Amino acid sequence: MSDRAVEFTASLLEGEGVTLDSPKGKWLRQRQLEARVALKEQALPTSEEEEWRFTDLTSLYKNTLSSPDDRAAVDASVVKTFLIPEASSAIVLVDGVYSPELSRTNAVKTKIRVTDLKSALGDERLRERLERQLNNVGGDGVSAFCEMNTALFKDIVVVHADNRGVDMETIHILNISTGKHTFNHPRLMLLAEKQAKICILEDYLGLGGFGYMTNAVSELSISAGAEVIHVKLQRDDDSAFHIAHTHVGVDNGAVYRNWSVSVGGAVSRHNLVTRQREEGGHIEIKGLALGHDKRIVDTHSCIEHTKPHGQSIQVHKTIAGGRSKIVFNGKVKVHQDAQQTNSSQQNRNLLLSARASVDAKPELEIFADDVKCAHGATVGQVNDDELFYLKTRGLDDGVARNLLNYAFAKEVIDDLPIKSLAGVIESYIKQQTRV
Amino acid sequence: MIINNAKTILSVQELNASIDDTQILNGFDITVKAGEIHAIMGPNGSGKSTFSKVVAGHPSYTVGGGTLEFQGKNLMDLEPDERAKLGIFLGFQYPVEVPGVTNGAFLRLAYNTVQIARGGEELDPLEFDDYIQSKLKLLDMDAEFLERSLNEGFSGGEKKRNEILQMAILEPKLAILDETDSGLDIDALRVVANGVNTLHGDNDAVVLVTHYQRLLNYIEPDFIHVVDGGRIIKTGDKSLAHELESRGYEWILDENKSSVS
Numbered sequence: 001m002s003d004r005a006v007e008f009t010a011s012l013l014e015g016e017g018v019t020l021d022s023p024k025g026k027w028l029r030q031r032q033l034e035a036r037v038a039l040k041e042q043a044l045p046t047s048e049e050e051e052w053r054f055t056d057l058t059s060l061y062k063n064t065l066s067s068p069d070d071r072a073a074v075d076a077s078v079v080k081t082f083l084i085p086e087a088s089s090a091i092v093l094v095d096g097v098y099s100p101e102l103s104r105t106n107a108v109k110t111k112i113r114v115t116d117l118k119s120a121l122g123d124e125r126l127r128e129r130l131e132r133q134l135n136n137v138g139g140d141g142v143s144a145f146c147e148m149n150t151a152l153f154k155d156i157v158v159v160h161a162d163n164r165g166v167d168m169e170t171i172h173i174l175n176i177s178t179g180k181h182t183f184n185h186p187r188l189m190l191l192a193e194k195q196a197k198i199c200i201l202e203d204y205l206g207l208g209g210f211g212y213m214t215n216a217v218s219e220l221s222i223s224a225g226a227e228v229i230h231v232k233l234q235r236d237d238d239s240a241f242h243i244a245h246t247h248v249g250v251d252n253g254a255v256y257r258n259w260s261v262s263v264g265g266a267v268s269r270h271n272l273v274t275r276q277r278e279e280g281g282h283i284e285i286k287g288l289a290l291g292h293d294k295r296i297v298d299t300h301s302c303i304e305h306t307k308p309h310g311q312s313i314q315v316h317k318t319i320a321g322g323r324s325k326i327v328f329n330g331k332v333k334v335h336q337d338a339q340q341t342n343s344s345q346q347n348r349n350l351l352l353s354a355r356a357s358v359d360a361k362p363e364l365e366i367f368a369d370d371v372k373c374a375h376g377a378t379v380g381q382v383n384d385d386e387l388f389y390l391k392t393r394g395l396d397d398g399v400a401r402n403l404l405n406y407a408f409a410k411e412v413i414d415d416l417p418i419k420s421l422a423g424v425i426e427s428y429i430k431q432q433t434r435v
Numbered sequence: 436m437i438i439n440n441a442k443t444i445l446s447v448q449e450l451n452a453s454i455d456d457t458q459i460l461n462g463f464d465i466t467v468k469a470g471e472i473h474a475i476m477g478p479n480g481s482g483k484s485t486f487s488k489v490v491a492g493h494p495s496y497t498v499g500g501g502t503l504e505f506q507g508k509n510l511m512d513l514e515p516d517e518r519a520k521l522g523i524f525l526g527f528q529y530p531v532e533v534p535g536v537t538n539g540a541f542l543r544l545a546y547n548t549v550q551i552a553r554g555g556e557e558l559d560p561l562e563f564d565d566y567i568q569s570k571l572k573l574l575d576m577d578a579e580f581l582e583r584s585l586n587e588g589f590s591g592g593e594k595k596r597n598e599i600l601q602m603a604i605l606e607p608k609l610a611i612l613d614e615t616d617s618g619l620d621i622d623a624l625r626v627v628a629n630g631v632n633t634l635h636g637d638n639d640a641v642v643l644v645t646h647y648q649r650l651l652n653y654i655e656p657d658f659i660h661v662v663d664g665g666r667i668i669k670t671g672d673k674s675l676a677h678e679l680e681s682r683g684y685e686w687i688l689d690e691n692k693s694s695v696s
Contacts, residue, residue, distance in 0.1 A: 384494070389531040391515035392491050392524070393545040393601060394552065400516075403544075407535030414535075 002046045008061040009043040009148070012183060015067045017152050024121040027131055035151035044144045051143065054327040054359045055269055055298040060241045065213055068095035068179035074207060076102055079176065084201060084420050087172035089114060091157055094176050095209075096184030098155055111163035112198060114171060120158040129191055130158065133221045136249065143271065146245045149217040153187040161226070164195035168229070170418065172201045175216070177209035177240065188218040192226040192254075199229035199417055204244075205264070206237030213241040224252035224278065229417050235428065236264035238293065245271045252278035259416055262289040262297050263428040269298040276303075276310040276338070287316035288412040288425070291324025291356060292432040298327035303345075305338035305368075314345040317412050319405055321352035321433055331363040332375070338368050345375040350408050352382065352401075352433060398434060405433040436637070437657050441468040442506070444609050444640045445490070450501035451665075452489045458499070459485040461665035467609065470637045474651055474676065475644045477662035478684050483644045484528060486662070487613045491525035492518050505609065520552035522608030522639075526598040526615050532586040538597070539581030542567065546604045570603040573633055575626045591618030599630040610634075611642045616650035628653030648680040661687050 017032040018025065044061070045052040074094050079102050083090050091114055092102035098116050105114055113126075120126045135150060157173055175186050192198055204214055214236060222228050236242045242265040250256050262268055274283050289297040303312045318326045326349065334341050349358040360377045382404050390400035406429050413425050445467040452460040459482045467473055475483045489496050490503065492515035503510045505521055513521075533541075546566075547557045558566055571578060574596045586594050595615055602610050612631065616624055631654055635641050643650060651659075651673065659676050661669040661684065668691040669675070679687075 383531075386531050386533055388491075388493055388515060389527065390533070390541075392519050393541075394516050394519040394549040394605065395545060396516045396548075397514065399544075399548070403536055403541075404533070407533055410535035 002048070002061075004058065004061040005046045006043045009039055009144070011064065012148060013039060013151065015152050015183070016154075018117065018154055020118055022118075022121060024127055025117075028134075031134065032151050035147045038147050039144060039151060042144050042147070044148065051300065054325070055267065055296055057267065060213065060267060063181060063211065065181050065183045068182035068184060074099070074102060074176060074178060078207060079174070082174060082203070082205065084170070084172055084418055086418050086420060087170045087201065090172040090174060092174045092176065093157070093186060095179050095182060096154060096175070096186050098157070111161070111166065112169055112171070113158070113160045115158050115160070117156040117158065120156065126158065126160055129160075130156070130189060133189060133191065133219060136219070136221070142245070142247075142273075145215050145243045146217055146271075149185040149187060149215050149245070152185045153217070154185070156187045156189050159188070159190045159198070159200060160193075161191070161196035161198040162193040163197060164193070166197070168197040168199055168227070170199040170201065172203060175204045175214065177204075177206045177212045177214060177236065179212045180210045181212060182209070183213040183215065186214065186216045188216070190218070190220040190228065190230075192220070192222045192228050194223045195225040196223070197227045200231070201418060201421075202230065202232045203235070204233070204242060205235045206240055209237050209240065211239045212237070214243070216242075216244040218244070218246045220246070220248045220256070222248065222250050222254040222256055224254060226251075227255040229257045231259045231416065231418055231421065232261065232270070233421065234262045234264050234268055234270070236268070238264065238266060238295070240265045242268040244269070246273065248274040250274065250276045250281040250283060253280040255282045257284040257417075258286065259412070260285070260287045260299070261413070261425055262299070263425070263432060265295065265297070267296045270300070272299070272301040274301075274303050274312075276305045276307060276312070279307045279309050281310045283310070283312040285312070285314040285316075286412045287314075288409055289318040289326055289328075290429065290432045291318065291320040291326045292322045293324065294322065295324045296327070297324070300329045300331075302331040302333065303343065304333045304335070305341045305343065306335045307337055308339045308341070310338060310341045310343075312343045315412060316347045317409055318349045318358060319352060319409065319429070319433055320349065320356035320358050323353070323355045325357050325359075327359045329361045329363060330375075331365065332373060334366045334368050334371050334373065336367040339370045341368060341371040341373070343371070343373045347377040348408075349377075349379045350381070350405065351379060352405070402430050402433060405429055436470045438468070438470040438637060441470050443468050444506060445642075446502065446504040447490075448502045450489070450503055451499040452485060452496045453499055454485070454496050459496070459665050460489060463501070463666045465660065465667060467640045467642060469640055471658065472635065472641045472643065472654060472656045473658045473660065474656035475642060475660050475662055476646070476676070476679060479646070481662045482665035483662045484613055485665075487525055487611045487642070487644050490611060491515055491523060519605065520549055522606075524602050524605055524607035524610045526602060526610065526612035528614035528617060530586050530594040530598055532584075532589070534584045534587045536585045537581070538583050538585050541585050542581070542601065542604055545601065549605050567604070570600055573603060574600050574630050576600060592620065592623035595619055595623065595627055596630075599627055599634075603630065603634055608639045609642070610639070611644065613644045614646065615643070616645055616647065624650065625653060648676045651676045663688055663691065
C-alpha cells in the first residue's frame with residue numbers, strides 16, 4: 001500500500017456523509033460508518049493492484065482535495081443549454097448537492113418518482129427497497145472507491161419506476177462540478193419495478209470546476225420484464241478525475257441497454273458491472289471512449305451470467321489520440337448454472353498517434369458447457385486507402401480524418417435512443433480527434 | 436474529340452515513380468488536351484493503374500523524376516485534395532467502402548468543398564437534394580442510394596455508378612477512370628458509358644485506363660496508348676483497339692523489344 005494512497009484516503013475521510021438525523025436513516029448512517037472502517041483497512045487502490053495496473057492514480061493522490069462550498073452559483077441559462085429535449089424531467093446536482101432551483105421535475109408522471117434521500121426515507125416502501133438494494137450487487141468490480149462513495153455520499157438520487165403499461169419516459173440526471181480541487185460522491189439508485197420502462201441519462205460535466213474529483217456510484221435494480229435504457233455521458237472538465245461504478249442487477253426477462261460515453265476528464269475510470277440475476281434477460285452494452293492530450297480513460301466492464309438463457313451483446317470502441325492512454329478490460333463471466341447463455345463482445349480501438357496507447361484485454365471466464373460466447377479485439381489505425389479516397393474527392397486531410405473517426409464511432413452512437421445526444425457526441429469527436 | 440489549338444490539360448514527361456523501392460513508371464510521356472478522350476491499355480502490371488494514382492497524388496508512390504503538369508501547373512507538391520479542387524478526378528477501380536458515412540452527406544460535403552475552392556456557392560441539404568436528382572437520373576440510380584453508407588455493401592455495378600455520380604458532381608477538367616468497366620455487366624456498362632459521354636465536353640478531357648477493348652465500343656477514344664514496362668510504347672487511333680482485340684498485346688511488346696535492341 002503506498003503512503004500517498006493511504007494519506008489521500010485519510011484526507012478524504014475528513015469529510016462527512018449524510019447529515020439528516022431522522023431515525024429512519026439510522027441503518028444508512030451505520031452503513032456509512034462501516035464503509036469508513038473498511039477504508040481504514042483497505043485504502044484507495046494503486047497501480048500495484050492487478051485491477052488498476054494500467055491506470056496510474058499518482059496524479060490524483062498528490063492533490064489535496066476539499067469538500068465543495070455548499071452553494072456555488074450556477075447560471076440557470078447555462079445549465080439549460082445542456083438539457084436534452086427528450087427528458088420529461090431533469091435533476092440537476094451541483095457539486096453533488098441536489099439543486100431544486102435548477103431542476104425541473106414537474107413533468108414527471110405519477111408512476112415514476114424521482115426523489116432525494118430525505119423523501120425516499122419518508123416513504124416506507126421505498127425506504128425498505130433502498131435498504132435492501134444499497135450495495136447489493138457486490139462481487140467483481142467493487143473497489144475502495146465504491147466504499148469511499150458509501151462512506152461519504154451526502155444524498156442519493158432515487159429514481160423509482162413503477163409504470164408498467166405506459167410509454168418509456170426519459171429522466172436526465174445532470175451532475176455539474178464547479179469546484180476547484182474539490183471532491184464529490186454522487187449516488188444514484190434506480191429501482192425499476194416489474195415491467196416498468198425507463199430511460200435515464202446520467203450526465204457529468206464541469207462548469208468552472210478544475211482539478212476536481214467525481215467519485216460516482218450508480219446502482220440499478222431491474223425487476224422482471226422491465227426495460228431500462230441507461231446512457232452515461234462523462235464529459236467532465238479536461239482537468240478532472242472521474243471515477244465511477246455502475247452496478248446493475250437484471251431479473252427474469254428484463255432488458256438493460258447501456259451506452260457509456262467518455263469524452264472528458266484527465267483520468268477516468270468506469271467500472272461497469274452487470275449481473276443477470278435470474279433466468280433470461282437481455283444485456284446490451286455500448287461504449288465509446290475518446291483519448292486526447294494526456295488523458296487516461298479506463299473502462300473495466302464485467303457482464304456476469306448467473307442463470308440460464310441470458311443474452312449479452314457488448315461493443316466497446318475507443319479512439320486514442322495525442323499521448324492518451326486507453327484501457328479496456330472486458331470480463332464476461334458465465335457461471336455453471338448459466339446454460340444456453342448467448343454472449344458476444346467486440347472491442348475495437350483506433351490509434352491516431354504514435355504516442356497514444358491502448359491496453360485491451362477481453363477476459364472470458366466460462367464455467368457452463370452449453371453456451372455461445374464470441375469475442376474479438378482489434379487495434380488499428382486510420383486506413384490509408386479510405387483517406388486517399390476521400391481526399392481525391394476534395395476533402396482536406398483534417399476533414400477526411402475527422403469523417404473517418406466519426407464513422408468509426410458511429411456504430412456506437414447510431415442507435416442511441418436519445419437522438420439529440422448523437423450531435424452532441426459528434427461535436428466532441430470532431431473537437432477531440434482534430435489533428 | 437480532337438480540337439485544333441485546344442488547351443493542354445495534362446502534360447506528363449519522362450515521369451518516373453516507384454513504390455517501396457520498386458520502380459513502376461519509367462519515363463512515362465503523355466499529353467492530353469481539352470475535348471479529348473484517351474485510352475490507356477496494356478497488360479497486367481504494366482503500370483497503367485499506377486499512372487492514374489500518381490496523377491491523383493497517392494501518397495504511397497514516390498515520384499523520382501520528370502514533369503507532371505495540369506493546365507500548366509506543377510502537381511508534384513500538391514495533396515490529393517488540392518488536385519481534386521483544381522479539377523482532377525480519379526474514378527477508382529475498387530471504390531473504398533466507408534461504413535458510417537452516408538453517401539448523400541458525403542457527396543454534399545465533397546461538392547461544397549470543391550465549389551468553395553473554385554469560388555462557387557455552397558448548397559444546403561435541400562438545395563443539394565434538388566441539384567442531385569438529375570445526376571441520379573443520368574446514372575439510373577435510385578435516391579435511396581443517398582441514404583446508404585458510402586459504397587458499403589454496394590454491388591460492383593453500384594460502386595462504379597457511384598463513382599461516375601461523383602464525377603458528375605465534382606465537374607472535373609480531367610477525369611481518369613481506372614478500370615471503370617471491370618466487374619460491370621453489359622447494362623451497367625451502358626449506363627456508366629452513357630454517363631461519361633454525357634458529362635464529357637469540349638473543355639474537359641477523359642482518360643480511360645482499361646484492360647479490355649469492350650468499354651471502347653461505348654466510349655470512343657481519340658487516342659489509344661499501349662503501356663508496358665511503365666511507359667507508353669505505342670500510340671494510335673481507335674483502330675488500334677480493334678487490332679489489340681484480335682491480336683492481343685504480344686505483337687506490340689515484341690515489336691517494341693526489337694526496336695529497342
